[in-house]
Amino acid sequence: MTISTPRNAQENTPSAARPDVVAGQAVPRINSRDLFRQMREVEIAHEGRIYRLRLTQLNKLILTA
Template sequence: MTTNGAIQEAAELLNKAAAVTVNHAQQDIPRIKSGDLMQQKRELEIDHAGRIYRLRITQLNKLILTA
């Protein structure tokens, strides 16, 4: 096998592995839209193991989670 052939084969294997990783991650991790979570509010509280966390939408439309 030539060097170019080996490089091409390695690249194809990496691309396949990346595709499998992306598909696997998409299947295992639930996704919720921030608008559905925030329900038209800019801030909400999350109770996690008795500790309250605050999730806010900033002025730059980013999410920030604080304890």
């Protein structure tokens, strides 16, 4: 009998409790550097509205409508 041990603690966590898994699939991850591309602000169009995602002076993210 072989007993396998998980590589990390998340492997034993049900997918419903893992923030990186939605409906059994991994959530895509985008690096903020790729998103901002040397800018401090990007606009996101969603359902007819424009949202602004900004980097603060302390490198925090703020999303506003």
